[in-house]
Amino acid sequence: MKRKTNKSRINYNQYLNCIFGRLKLVKILDEMSNDGRLLALVECDCGNEKKTPIRNLIKGVTKSCGCFNKEQIIKRNTKHGFAKVGNIDKIYSVLMGMKQRCYYKKHKDYHNYGGRGITVCDEWRKDFTKFYKWCLDNGYKKGLEIDRRNNDGNYSPDNCRFVTHQINSLNRRKRIDNTSGYIGITCHKINKLYSCQINYKNKKILYKSGFKTAREAAIVRNEYIIENNLPHKLNVVGLLNLESRLC
Numbered sequence: 001m002k003r004k005t006n007k008s009r010i011n012y013n014q015y016l017n018c019i020f021g022r023l024k025l026v027k028i029l030d031e032m033s034n035d036g037r038l039l040a041l042v043e044c045d046c047g048n049e050k051k052t053p054i055r056n057l058i059k060g061v062t063k064s065c066g067c068f069n070k071e072q073i074i075k076r077n078t079k080h081g082f083a084k085v086g087n088i089d090k091i092y093s094v095l096m097g098m099k100q101r102c103y104y105k106k107h108k109d110y111h112n113y114g115g116r117g118i119t120v121c122d123e124w125r126k127d128f129t130k131f132y133k134w135c136l137d138n139g140y141k142k143g144l145e146i147d148r149r150n151n152d153g154n155y156s157p158d159n160c161r162f163v164t165h166q167i168n169s170l171n172r173r174k175r176i177d178n179t180s181g182y183i184g185i186t187c188h189k190i191n192k193l194y195s196c197q198i199n200y201k202n203k204k205i206l207y208k209s210g211f212k213t214a215r216e217a218a219i220v221r222n223e224y225i226i227e228n229n230l231p232h233k234l235n236v237v238g239l240l241n242l243e244s245r246l247c
């Protein structure tokens, strides 16, 4: 016979929204585990949700969705193989950051990522070692940040690269500030013509004006970036309907 739940009058509601390790208790469920313990719904820092017995949380037995243990295993398995441990920690936190922005609804930047449909590709999401190897093969260095070339694209091998923090924030800032909807493209207030511009290392290295549409200006800017192999973010110009949405 299954053991009945412990009917002691613990008011579990007091634990709502409390943090246990990486987990936050978001809801007390009307549901028991197989061995008769009351379950709660928890959200993990990594973005996963899961059900777990409340008492395991309170006792400190369960501290993550399982991601913590996975990390430890990865560390153990990769330490001797192909890496310095310091790198693994840093690269793991890069992946965690991506997952949080894309899947953890309460992350402060979620609206710019998961909220816009940006995802982390399956390969990386499910297998840290694949991401890890990609990082080392693609110029990862301590202090660099992961960047998506196409701001509307996902975190995936073909859309990502490592850039300095300065470049990353430059790209982000331009996007927020300007009015054309394109990075580095502005519209002249009086003649309504567009110009494109690129600044690099405190110098204006490209300035062209007189474009009738923002898209034309964006194409010229993109070409310049590609030709000169610059670290700047490209504008998405492929979709014509984007034009009407952004301008």
Ligand SMILES: [Zn+2]
Pocket (backbone or CB within 6 Å): 022, 044, 045, 046, 047, 048, 064, 065, 066, 067, 068
């Ligand atoms: Zn987790």
